Structure formats: C-alpha cells, structure tokens
Amino acid sequence: MRFLNLFLSSVLIAFPVANAEVDYEISRICRRTPDFFYCFRMFHDDKRKTEKSDNRDLLVFALSKANMQVANATRHIGKIRPRYNGPNGKRRIAVCEKDYRIASATYEFALKPVSELKPYDYFKERAFNYEFKDAKRLAKFAINAVNNCQNVWKTGGPVQASPMTDYNSVIQKIDVIISQVLEDFA
Secondary structure (H helix, E strand, C coil): CHHHHHHHHHHHHHCCHHHHHHHHHHHHHHCCCCCHHHHHHHHHHCCCCCCCCCHHHHHHHHHHHHHHHHHHHHHHHHHHHHHCCCHHHHHHHHHHHHHHHHHHHHHHHHHHHHHHCCCCCHHHHHHHHHHHHHHHHHHHHHHHHHHHHHHHCCCCCCCCCCCCHHHHHHHHHHHHHHHHHHHCCC
C-alpha cells in the first residue's frame, strides 16, 4: 500500500496540476480492478486524455482499446490459420474468427453513440444514461464472444491450448476496466 501511495503521488507530481482531477478519477477506477498498473497505464498512454476528460471519455478510451485489441487478435488469427489444418483446428479457428468479428462489431456499435453525444444537451444527457446501459450490455456481449473463442479449444475433440489466450487475457482486463467505468453510471 505504501508503494501504491508513493507511485500515485509521483504520478500526480509528474503531470500538470490541471490533470489532478482526471488522475484521481483514473486512480479511483483502477483501484477497483485486479491489475491497477495495467489500467492506470492504459488511460495515461492514451493521447486523447486531457484535463477536461471525464468518465464518458474514459469509457470511450477503454472501448477503443478493447476494439484495437480485438483487431490485433483478428490479425493474429489470419497469421496462425495455416498451422491448424486438421478438422478440429480449422473448426476452432473458424469459431474464433467469427467470435472476434462479433466482438469487433459490438465494440464499434457501443463506441459510436457514446463518442458522438454532446454532454451538455439536456435531452441527449437523458439518452446518454440509456446508452450507457446499452454499452454495458454490448460490452458483456463482446466479452462473451471472446470467451467462446477461448472455450472452443476445450470442446469437440481433444483439448488444445488456445493460441488466443494472450489476446483473450488482455481483453478480459479491459472488460473489467469498462465495467468499472460503467459502474459510475449505474
């Protein structure tokens, strides 16, 4: 705990005072995740973060990061496909490819309305709260697709190690972060 306090105080000193509120909010969210440092780094590495960033922006950053990771995983599937030429391997890779297409489309759909709303319009503000509920549902749908890809390697034939485990693990971490940001809108 002492190290965490020292780390946070050094980060707050390193960033301009104007970012202190945003840094506090990021720290508050990240403390509720299993991997504080990954979460904290993810938000601070995002070039779009400014002193005016709020939870809406943090949600957009997290959804964008999840979508980028899904895109990386999809490219990885294309690279490893030739290694899985047996019937089970082909089927499993096809399931993962389908699941990652679903996850990508879902994250893109969740991102679009959230990023286009103007925060100070009263009617849009009311719509925004409904869309956060949608974002939560959509994020859950996307992570279920990713989990299905991971689980398909254990069913329908001999159990194999999933070649997607590293990607799935990172997307799981981001999903926890998304859930924590959305928790503030409940």
